[in-house]
Amino acid sequence: xxxxxxxxxxxxxxxxxxxxxxxxxxxxxxxxxxxxxxxxxxxxxxxxxxxxxxxxxxxxxxxxxxxxxxxxxxxxxxxxxxxxxxxxxxxxxxxxxxxxxxxxxxxxxxxxxxxxxxxxxxxxxxxxxxxxxxxxxxxxxxxxxxxxxxxxxxxxxxxxxxxxxxxxxxxxxxxxxxxxxxxxxxxxxxxxxxxxxxxxxxxxxxxxxxxxxxxxxxxxxxxxxxxxxxxxxxxxxxxxxxxxxxxxxxxxxxxxxxxxxxxxxxxxxxxxxxxxxxxxxxxxxxxxxxxxxxxxxxxxxxxxxxxxxxxxxxxxxxxxxxxxxxxxxxxxxxxxxxxxxxxxxxxxxxxxxxxxxxxxxxxxxxxxxxxxxxxxxxxxxxxxxxxxxxxxxxxxxxxxxxxxxxxxxxxxxxxxxxxxxxxxxxxxxxxxxxxxxxxxxxxxxxxxxxxxxxxxxxxxxxxxxxxxxxxxxxxxxxxxxxxxxxxxxxxxxx
Numbered sequence: 001x002x003x004x005x006x007x008x009x010x011x012x013x014x015x016x017x018x019x020x021x022x023x024x025x026x027x028x029x030x031x032x033x034x035x036x037x038x039x040x041x042x043x044x045x046x047x048x049x050x051x052x053x054x055x056x057x058x059x060x061x062x063x064x065x066x067x068x069x070x071x072x073x074x075x076x077x078x079x080x081x082x083x084x085x086x087x088x089x090x091x092x093x094x095x096x097x098x099x100x101x102x103x104x105x106x107x108x109x110x111x112x113x114x115x116x117x118x119x120x121x122x123x124x125x126x127x128x129x130x131x132x133x134x135x136x137x138x139x140x141x142x143x144x145x146x147x148x149x150x151x152x153x154x155x156x157x158x159x160x161x162x163x164x165x166x167x168x169x170x171x172x173x174x175x176x177x178x179x180x181x182x183x184x185x186x187x188x189x190x191x192x193x194x195x196x197x198x199x200x201x202x203x204x205x206x207x208x209x210x211x212x213x214x215x216x217x218x219x220x221x222x223x224x225x226x227x228x229x230x231x232x233x234x235x236x237x238x239x240x241x242x243x244x245x246x247x248x249x250x251x252x253x254x255x256x257x258x259x260x261x262x263x264x265x266x267x268x269x270x271x272x273x274x275x276x277x278x279x280x281x282x283x284x285x286x287x288x289x290x291x292x293x294x295x296x297x298x299x300x301x302x303x304x305x306x307x308x309x310x311x312x313x314x315x316x317x318x319x320x321x322x323x324x325x326x327x328x329x330x331x332x333x334x335x336x337x338x339x340x341x342x343x344x345x346x347x348x349x350x351x352x353x354x355x356x357x358x359x360x361x362x363x364x365x366x367x368x369x370x371x372x373x374x375x376x377x378x379x380x381x382x383x384x385x386x387x388x389x390x391x392x393x394x395x396x397x398x399x400x401x402x403x404x405x406x407x408x409x410x411x412x413x414x415x416x417x418x419x420x421x422x423x424x425x426x427x428x429x430x431x432x433x434x435x436x437x438x439x440x441x442x443x444x445x446x447x448x449x450x451x452x453x454x455x456x457x458x459x460x461x462x463x464x465x466x467x468x469x470x471x472x473x474x475x476x477x478x479x480x481x482x483x484x485x486x487x488x489x490x491x492x493x494x
Contacts, residue, residue, distance in 0.1 A: 010108070010109075010112070013112060014108050014111075014112060014491075015491040017111070017112060017115045017119075018095070018490070018491050019491065020115075020119070020122075021095075021115075021130055021133045021134065021137070022095070022130045024127075024129070024130065032127060034160045037132075037160070037162075038160060038162075038165075040125055040127075040128075041128075041132055041135075041136075041162045041165060042165060043125075044121055044125070044128070044132075044136055045136070045139075045165055047121055048118070048121070048136065048139075048140060051139040051140055051142070051143040052139050052165060052166050053167075053168075054143050055085070055139070055142060055143065055147065055148070055149065055150045056148055056149045056150070056170050056279065057149075057150050057151075057152050057166045057168075057169040057170060058070075058073050058077075058149070058150070058151045058152065058169065058170060058171050058172075058173070058270060058274075059152050059154070059163065059164075059166055059169040059171075059172050059173070059199050060073070060151065060152070060153050060154065060172070060173040060174070060175065061153075061154040061157070061158040061161075061172075061173075061174050061175070061196040061198075061199045062173075062174050062175025062176055062177060062196060062209070063175070063176060063177050063178040063179070063192070063196075063335065063337060064175065064176045064178060064259065064333075064335070064337055064338045064341070065175035065176050065209065065259060065260075065262070065263040065266075066153050066154065066173075066175045067088050067089075067153060067306065067309075068175075068260060068263040068264075068267075068306055068309055069173055069175050069263045069266050069267045069270075070086060070087075070088050070151045070152075070153045070267075071086070071088070071304050071305075071306040072263070072264060072267035072268070072301050072304050072306075073151045073173075073267045073270060073271055074086040074100070074103070074151045074304075075103075075300055075301050075303065075304040076267065076268070076271040076297040076298075076300060076301050077149050077151070077271065077274075077280065078102065078103055078300070079284055079296055079297045079299075079300030079301070080271075080275075080280055080281070080282040080283060080284055080293075080296075080297055081281075081282070081283030081284060082148060082149045082280065083102055083145075083146070083147045083148055083149065084101075084102060084103075084147060084148075084149040084150065084151065085099070085100065085101055085138065085141070085142035085145070085147045085149070085150040085151070086099075086100040086101075086150070086151045087099060087100075087135070087138040087142075087150065087151070087152050087153060087163070088100075088153045089131070089134075089153065089155055090460050092307055092308055092460065092463065092464040092467060092483060092484075093464060093467070093468065093483040093484050093486050093487040093490075094483055094486040094487060094489075094490045095134075095490070096108075096111065096486070096490075097483055098134060098138070099111070099134070099137065099138045099141055101141065101142070101145050101147065102145075102147075105483070105486070106141050110141055110144065110145065111137070111141065113144065114137055114140040114141045114144055115137060117140065118133075118136055118137060118140060121136075122136075131155045131156075131162065132162050135155070135162045135163055152166065152169075154196075154199065157192075157195035157196060157198070158174075158195050158196040158197065158198040158199040159194070159195050159196075159197075159198025159199070160195070160198070161198075161199075163199075164198060164199055167201070168201065168204070169199075169201060169204055170204070170274060170279050171204065171205050171206075171207070171270045171273055171274055171279075172199055172200055172201065172204055172205070172206040172207070172228070173206070173207050173208070173266050173267070173270045174196055174197070174199070174200075174206065174207070174208040174209070174219060175208075175209050175262075175263055175266060176209050176210075176211065176259060176262070176263075176337060177189065177192055177193050177196055177211055177212070177215040178192075178212075178335060178336060178337030178338070179192070179335060179336055179337065179372070188214070189212055189214040189215050190214045190215070190217075190218050192215070193211070193214065193215035193218035193219060194218050194222065196215075196219075197218055197219050197222035197223075198222075200219075200222055200223055200226050200228040200230070201226065201228060202226050202227050202228060203227065203228065203229075204228055205228070205229050205231070205273050205277075206223060206228045206229065206230045206231070207230070207231050207232075207233055207266055207269045207270050207273070208230065208231075208232050208233070208266070209232070209233060209234075209259075209262040209263065209265070209266050210232060210233075210234055210262060211232075216232075231269065233262065233265040233266050233269045234262065234265060235258055235261035235262050235264075235265055237265040237268070237269065239264075239265060239268035239269065239272065239294065239298065240261055240264055240265050240268070242294070242295075242298050243255075243264060243268070243298050243301065243302060246298060246299055246302065247302055251264075251302075252302060253310060253311075253312040253329075253349050254306065254309050254310045254311055254312070254349075255302075255310075256310065256345070256348040256349055257310055257341060257342070257344075257345030257348055257349060258341070258344075258345060259338075259341040259345070260309065260310065264301075267301070268294070268297075268298065268301070271294075271297060272294055275293050275294065275297075282296070282297065284296040284297065284300075305479075307330070307467065307482075307483065308330050308331065308332040308460070308463045308464075308467065309331060309332065310329060310331050310342070310345075310349050311329065311330045311331070312327065312328070312329050312349065312351070313327070313328045313329075313330075313470065313477050314326075314327055314351070314477070315327070315328065315444050315470075315474055315477050316477075317446065318444075318474065324353070324446055324449075325353070326443060326444045326445075326446055326454070327350070327351045327353075327452060327453040327454070328440075328443055328444070328453070328454045328455075328456065328466075328470065329349060329350065329453060329454070329455045329456070330456045330457070330463045330466055330467055331455065331456070331457040331463065332457070332459070332460045332463045333457050333458070334367065334368070334371050334376075334457075334458060334459045334460060335371060335372060335376075336372060336375045336376065336379070339375075339376045339379050339380075339457070339458075340379060342455075342457060343379060343380070343383045343393050344393065346361065346393050346394065346395050346455070347359075347393065347394030347395055350395055350452065350453045350455075351452060351453055352452065353452055354452065358394070358395060358396050359395050359396070359452040359453060360395070360396045360397075360398045360450055360451055360452045360453075361395045361396065361397050361398065361451070361452065361453050361454070361455055362397075362398055362399040362400075362401065362443070362448065362451045362453075362454045362455070363380065363397060363399065363400045363401065363454075363455050363457070364401045364403055364433075364436070364439045364440070364443070364454060364455070364456045364457075364462070364466065365377075365380065365400060365401070365402055365403070365416070365457060365458040365462070366402065366403040366404055366405050366410055366411070366413070366416070366436070366458050366459050366461075366462040367410070367411050367416065367458045367459050367462075368405075368407060368409045368410055368411065368459050368461065369409045369410070369411050370409060371459065373411055373415075373416060373419065373458075374419055376458060377416060377419045377420045377423055378419075378423045380397075380400060380420065380427075381420060381423035381424030381427055382423075382424070383397060384397045384400075384424055384427040384428075386424070386426060395453075397427075397428070398428065398450050398451060399428045399430065399448075399451070400420065400427060400428055400429050400430065401430055401431075401432065401433055401439050402416040402417050402420070402429060402430065402431050403431075403433055403435060403436050403439050403462065404435065404436075405436060405459055405461035405462045405464070405465045406435075406436075406461065406465055407459070407461040410459070410461065410462075413431040414431060416431075417429050417430075417431050435465075436456075436462060436465035436466050436469055437465070437469040437472075439456075439466075440456075440466055440469035440470055440473060441469070441473060443456075444470065444473055444474060467484045468484055468487055470484075471484035471485060
């Protein structure tokens with residue numbers, strides 16, 4: 001019985017720690033001036049003996065695609081035989097997704113050990129944000145685990161982001177820059193880009209995906225002013241071609257959209273630069289035969305799992321269920337640039353079981369109030385067209401189910417519908433489902449013979465709820481270690 005007591009005691013302590021980390025999540029803006037916050041975090045790192053200086057750090061910023069790039073870098077570094085920590089945000093099912101060690105979620109035990117050591121420092125400065133606490137916790141977990149490498153994704157922006165206390169990363173990457181968090185980062189692409197460009201450091205090789213002209217100019221000017229060698233990659237780079245060749249020209253679905261090929265090119269170029277400079281030694285079988293040292297790393301990268309990015313599930317008929325397989329795609333696209341990329345690349349990702357060349361797609365869409373839902377809904381409206389054929393996106397959109405996630409900031413579906421109808425009165429908008437679970441239950445029921453695939457998008461929270469619903473409805477289509485199954489063991493954050 002003492003073991004049971006220990007387990008429940010541990011669970012209570014863990015829940016208390018999680019509430020402590022996220023308890024002051026300020027859904028409005030933090031009023032503390034940036035320089036003051038910066039200095040405060042500098043003091044904290046000093047008190048912790050500057051854990052970031054004991055690690056080789058790969059630093060990544062960008063509006064969309066920085067998580068994909070981070071996940072791919074992590075997979076390639078581990079394939080080289082390195083021990084790697086990965087820090088990303090936000091999370092889908094458990095906040096421990098944000099801190100990964102050697103490919104696995106940080107254990108509750110390791111997290112608690114680090115937290116117990118950090119808590120007195122947090123108590124001394126009661127205003128640390130959840131993200132600052134998480135960053136300190138991650139760096140602490142990584143050094144305690146004896147890791148050598150860390151892939152660090154910025155939280156917001158770059159220049160003033162607390163991850164940017166890393167003075168000497170070994171390589172820097174900047175993914176696509178677009179409009180999101182404009183209330184913090186500014187209303188023009190140039191302003192936003194100058195924040196992201198702030199992670200470039202003197203003499204440290206930097207790589208970037210193709211950018212809109214304004215962002216491109218800012219990145220070039222910043223690189224030149226800090227004397228950082230900057231290379232722009234593209235989807236036609238040889239490393240992308242090498243990856244395509246390894247899978248017979250057919251990349252995994254989640255990497256098929258052009259923006260994902262660009263993120264792939266970014267991650268591969270960053271890791272290749274580490275190999276060429278001798279920073280990363282490749283201890284992997286087969287590194288001589290196929291494509292030199294990058295060969296096995298590219299092969300490994302194709303196994304990367306990064307949920308909620310053009311993520312395709314094929315759900316075979318259940319017992320007593322429908323006669324045909326249901327296809328579902330989850331994508332966390334939640335801003336203008338991401339939704340544009342998703343809609344433009346739908347035809348590459350959506351299965352076409354009837355071979356018509358125009359698969360029929362139902363959308364499940366929801367958005368948070370702090371995001372630009374109006375622009376996203378207008379893009380959906382335009383993709384459907386006045387006669388409802390979605391001619392320009394290569395698929396036919398047969399329904400748009402507007403839903404609210406479980407997040408307190410989710411937009412009421414009736415508001416989404418009013419906006420959608422104003423943009424395109426003839427589009428098939430509806431609010432028939434009370435929540436994401438009911439919409440997912442319908443999607444896998446096979447009751448909609450008109451539909452070849454269901455696309456779930458618009459918000460990280462809609463995707464998280466959708467994946468959780470699918471995991472409850474059809475656990476058999478998930479890997480047994482999928483994060484969706486972790487959710488039930490976590491205290492609610494909201």
